[in-house]
Amino acid sequence: MTSLPLSQQARPQPPGMRGGATYLDGLNAEQRAAVEAMDGPVLVLAGAGTGKTRVLTTRLGHILATGRARPWEILSVTFTNKAAREMKTRVGALIGEGVEGLPWLGTFHSIAAQILRRHAELVELKSSYTILDTDDQIRLLRQLIQAEGIDEKRWTPRFLAALIDGWKNRGLTPDKLPEDAKWSFADGLGQKLYEAYQARLQILNACDFGDLLLHNLTIFQNHADVLAEYHKKFRYLLVDEYQDTNVAQYLWLRLLARGSNNICCVGDDDQSIYGWRGAEVDNILRFEKDFPGATVIRLERNYRSTANILGAASGLIAANKARLGKTLWTEDDPGEQVQVRGIWDGEAEARFVSEEIENWVSKGRAYSDIAVLVRASWQMRAFEDRFLMLGLPYKVIGGPRFFERQEIRDAHAYFRVVRSIDDDLAFERIVNTPKRGIGQTSVQKLIQTARAANVSMAEAARMIVETDEIRGGARTGLKTLLRDIDRWAHQAETMRHDELAEIVLDESGYTGMWREDKSPQAAGRLDNLKELVRSMGEFDTLEAYLEHVALVSDLDTAGDGEEVSLMTLHAAKGLEFPFVFLPGWEETVFPSQRSLDEGGTSALEEERRLAYVGLTRAREQAVITFTANRMIFGRWQSVLPSRFIDELPPAHVEARSETGYYDGGPGFEGVRERADPFNSSYSSPGWKRFQDAHAQGRKGSQPTLEGKARLIDSGSSASKWKPGDRVFHDKFGYGTVKTADGAKLSVAFDKAGEKKVVDSFVRGEA
């Protein structure tokens, strides 16, 4: 660790600042060092809740206030629009004036898009290029795969999209693909398809998200003069969430930083949770090598959570090997221990959480103080069901996004076609929506004709409607559509874009289609379309609007109202709540099956970081729950408590069973052997205690010892039950045993149907 240069020497005060830099007051020594380390590369390792955003914004303000750079000479990049917005607001408050003058504060993608617009011709694009969404991307790839005669089911467009995305994230243009990468799709056709895809994008004057950065790289690498221009321009670089950068973003930063060498990256390796999206934790781990002479500053004083929460989180993350290592500390009260609860199943878990919520609220706390953080969105359902039933106010954060909804994309496609009739992807999307009698075969014909004549689909359609190649309804439908588009395009020259939007949606029959739709979602879709037209009015031009929606996904703001927040752990990064529920801490759920199957230790460590992120969201109290049974993909499964529960340091944890029996013990200690509960002796202390308590707590005469013994003995294939036995199960009721394999029973329940259950959860009928 490098020393902390606590520069205390007097510096020239900028004009207009009264009585010194008051904005530095209240920063601790490390924070202040991070703000004042001005020259050369700086890495700020900011643990959860250590005032990262404050440091970032103060530093920005400091650079401006000391006159080291003017607003347009600072490049500040974030990952989310939300983070960019927050920085703008906070810097504005700090320097006491509007921040309109910070043109280079934004997300990686929006800044890369700006740069690309200025130099598009250097990568054979026009500056009016469009940004494709994933939907367009996949449809384009599907066409290319079909053209190659590849089996679409074996090699899906989605898979290819993910591959190409991954290559782009690593800064790989088609010509730079390594040998093995070429073979990762359709027996060596990967590279060819990637090339074909890029060629198509160029013809369409479009690029995808990955291209925004990749094209920037190409421009910088091939045009030293352009890069030099940006070197001259950017005197300071600020990077937020550096642990989430991918290789392309890292290369981009490195190229830009070569000018001033004043790059300051802020991040936390322990909060790197986007590896599956191409983020390289390695970037932050390697910072000192990449930027020689770097100052590294650790922010370890936490201002958010109680000592118990911090202790639990720190103990957990200590199990990771690939980390720089920080020790968070606080002067706060120890507070309550982290609660760990074992619960029967997912429904009971939702019930428990809702009861606890009502409990806190009845003690005068607000719903908005509370968050429920899940690993995967399917887990939200149980909570939503429960909350709806109770009328408990809640809000899902992050869910399905406004701009990704079908009706919004369809509407956008109409606007794009009106703006430019040669936008094939948009044209294909709306050509038969609503239904105009133009089916698959007609669309295929259009594509083929277009390809053969080397014209756009709309152009091909114009040719074809004059011939007999398309008959009847399809022909008139197509004719009408072409005529309509021409008319709208004409109107666009004189009309406000939001006004025209309404006309287009109406005259095309698109709104009519949803009005006649009887499905329960139709009304909501119409509302969304209305909202869409309204939000378009906030932009001066259609172009400005489309650029905005391509790069911004969150129309809704995080809930400030009187509601419980429900979201995934990923969506929770950067947020904090007094009370946090962390349900579903079970093997195969969290850590997820996928991470267990595929990614090896690095994927597991990422899951652990996710757990760490979850815990460190809590200010006062964290409650972790796990169940014994969970419905996954519509099937009941017995599940084991997550290994992360065993990794929590006992001193900071209070563990209790569902039925309220205190186990009184020091929590769930010890390293557990990985085991299958059905086929081997499984002996997690935590699991056993849960079992014991559960057996005791249950009504009926099931002896505790027996339940315990059977669990431990379940390696033998002997079972208490045999086919034909009648049993009772707390959840499923009465049933008849079909098969018995060790502790694993298959039971045909009278009401619930055939289920697989562990024998310790059933008892005799009598």
Add this chain to the structure above:
DNA sequence: GCATGCATGATTTTT
């Protein structure tokens, strides 16, 4: 060309 019914497979998502 389109509606319907069945098989299939999935989980995190900053832009």
Add this chain to the structure above:
DNA sequence: TCATGCATGC
């Protein structure tokens, strides 16, 4: 469970 995509039959 649920959304998607296929084959089938009109």
